[in-house]
Amino acid sequence: MVPKIHAKGSGFGGITQYVLHDKDAETSERVEWTETVNLGTKNPETASRVMMATSMDQDRLKKEAGVKATGRKSKDHVLHVTLSWHADEREGLSKEEQIKAAKWFMREIKASDRQALIVSHKDEPQPHIHLVINRVSPKDGKILPSSFERLNASKWAEKYERERGKILCHNRVINNAARKRGEYVRGEKDLPRPLYEQTATVANDNTKKTALLSEQRKKAAAIAKEQRETKTRHRKEWQQMEATAKTERRELQQQTKSDAAKAAQRVRDSYREKWAHHHHEQETAQAKFDANEKTLRGRIENARKLVAWRDVLRRKTETQRATTIGATFRVLASEGARREALSRQYKMKEATLNRQQKAAEKAAAEQIKSQLSEKQVDQRRAYEQKRNATIMKHRLETAKVKTRWKAHEAKQRQDWGDLQKQDSRLATLRATSQRAASSASRQPPGRTASGRKKRGR
Numbered sequence: 470m471v472p473k474i475h476a477k478g479s480g481f482g483g484i485t486q487y488v489l490h491d492k493d494a495e496t497s498e499r500v501e502w503t504e505t506v507n508l509g510t511k512n513p514e515t516a517s518r519v520m521m522a523t524s525m526d527q528d529r530l531k532k533e534a535g536v537k538a539t540g541r542k543s544k545d546h547v548l549h550v551t552l553s554w555h556a557d558e559r560e561g562l563s564k565e566e567q568i569k570a571a572k573w574f575m576r577e578i579k580a581s582d583r584q585a586l587i588v589s590h591k592d593e594p595q596p597h598i599h600l601v602i603n604r605v606s607p608k609d610g611k612i613l614p615s616s617f618e619r620l621n622a623s624k625w626a627e628k629y630e631r632e633r634g635k636i637l638c639h640n641r642v643i644n645n646a647a648r649k650r651g652e653y654v655r656g657e658k659d660l661p662r663p664l665y666e667q668t669a670t671v672a673n674d675n676t677k678k679t680a681l682l683s684e685q686r687k688k689a690a691a692i693a694k695e696q697r698e699t700k701t702r703h704r705k706e707w708q709q710m711e712a713t714a715k716t717e718r719r720e721l722q723q724q725t726k727s728d729a730a731k732a733a734q735r736v737r738d739s740y741r742e743k744w745a746h747h748h749h750e751q752e753t754a755q756a757k758f759d760a761n762e763k764t765l766r767g768r769i770e771n772a773r774k775l776v777a778w779r780d781v782l783r784r785k786t787e788t789q790r791a792t793t794i795g796a797t798f799r800v801l802a803s804e805g806a807r808r809e810a811l812s813r814q815y816k817m818k819e820a821t822l823n824r825q826q827k828a829a830e831k832a833a834a835e836q837i838k839s840q841l842s843e844k845q846v847d848q849r850r851a852y853e854q855k856r857n858a859t860i861m862k863h864r865l866e867t868a869k870v871k872t873r874w875k876a877h878e879a880k881q882r883q884d885w886g887d888l889q890k891q892d893s894r895l896a897t898l899r900a901t902s903q904r905a906a907s908s909a910s911r912q913p914p915g916r917t918a919s920g921r922k923k924r925g926r
Contacts, residue, residue: 470554470629470630470638471626472623472626474550476549477545482517484549485514488500488588489503489513498592500589501591506572506585506586513588519584523605527610530608534608546603546612547601552574552597580613583607583613585602627645685884689877692874695873696870721845730834732833733834736833737830740825740829743822744822755811762807
């Protein structure tokens with residue numbers, strides 16, 4: 470028994486078409502029978518659509534089952550598995566036995582409640598079935614975990630062979646025993662599905678097959694290494710570009726903030742002269758006030774300058790007017806009131822000057838900040854150009870690697886096809902030689918294979 474877990478996919482349509490048709494995708498002669506598991510239909514095409522609908526309904530299934538929509542999201546909902554028996558086991562291998570093995574395998578990988586399509590093929594010497602399993606549970610939308618699935622498959626295959634009464638893969642038994650002892654044993658890397666099927670059909674001697682397989686593995690490893698390095702380099706380039714853009718945005722904001730602070734400082738510097746003038750004016754007025762307070766005439770002059778008669782006239786009500794008149798007479802009668810009025814007068818001038826300065830500082834800073842949006846637009850435009858160029862560059866490099874993979878796969882098919890043709894020619898030559906030898910052995914002495922007598926010289 471050889472269980473092979475293929476690469477997971479996201480669509481049921483393509484894999485269903487593959488397993489239900491021949492490799493040329495035009496006929497379906499290789500399909501021997503089909504079976505469905507946990508599906509309300511026996512029709513394989515309908516089963517594929519039901520699995521697709523369940524896959525697309527994952528979020529609703531989780532919500533109704535009370536499962537939190539957290540954790541990593543995976544779109545690879547399709548699990549494709551091939552179970553292959555030895556060619557010598559074809560005789561006596563029933564459909565029931567193959568279905569039993571498929572359901573047993575699904576239990577071993579914790580997929581007994583999942584929807585599945587089983588398809589049996591008869592186009593290879595070894596009997597085999599394909600399992601197309603929906604990883605999304607139809608009950609709660611949870612996805613089938615893939616941890617240790619290949620190790621579990623290997624252990625199951627050993628148990629299956631033991632139950633059948635004959636161990637065909639002794640190397641697997643040795644590896645599983647080593648794993649039980651806690652040793653790290655890594656199996657051979659899976660071949661791509663086309664190459665896997667091609668190698669299974671080649672009946673050439675193991676030396677040529679092994680040499681060709683080794684050569685192709687080396688070439689595939691080189692392309693895979695280039696692909697990994699390309700992806701790593703692309704990721705680093707994206708990270709570097711994003712980090713650079715982030716730094717440039719931060720530097721632009723810091724520069725704008727610094728320029729705005731400098732503009733405000735220039736306004737403050739320009740107001741120093743006004744503050745100095747205000748200070749000298751206040752000192753002069755204070756000195757003159759002190760000199761006037763020494764004489765009656767001077768006190769009257771101080772009071773006349775400090776009394777705001779216009780405020781008295783502006784009061785609308787009698788109460789307001791009486792309060793203002795009372796304050797005015799206090800200024801006229803009290804030196805302390807006059808000094809307080811003088812101080813209040815210059816504090817008002819100081820507050821007015823301070824408001825003017827702050828408004829000028831704000832206007833200067835706003836003018837600098839208004840230029841930030843224009844610079845940010847230019848910065849975003851430059852970033853988009855760089856981003857588009859990087860995307861184009863990465864796409865070209867990715868396409869180059871994909872082209873190498875396609876060329877490698879085409880060369881694989883050609884090499885294995887040539888090897889298979891060579892096998893066919895050798896088999897034909899052997900058969901012809903055997904028929905000629907058999908025919909010659911049946912001819913009477915003195916006659917050729919054509920029945921004519923040999924002529925003497």
